[in-house]
Amino acid sequence: MVKPGSALSLDIWLRDIFACKAVQNGQVLRRKIRDIERYAGMEAFLAEVRARGFQAVLNREQVVVFCNSAPIRRLV
Secondary structure, eight states, X not given: XXXXXXXXXXXXXXXXXXXXXXXXXXXXXXXXXHHHHHHTOHHHXXXXXXXXXXXXXXXXXXXXXXXXXXXXXXXX
C-alpha cells in the first residue's frame, strides 16, 4: 500500500524506521506526526509499536517511541 503523496510503501517505511540503531539498542525513536501520517498512517504505526512490545507518547507534534518494554515514569 502506498499512501497518497508518499514515495515509499507502508511496509518499506515501517521496516526502515524500526531497523535503525536506536531501535536495535532499546533506545528512543522520535518522529513528527506529519511524517507518520504521510508515510504510514497513525493506526498502522501504532500497531507496529504495539506488536514490538514498545510504548509511545505524544507531545505536541512529536511521537516518542520507547523501544523497550521497561516502564515509563514521568519525573516532573
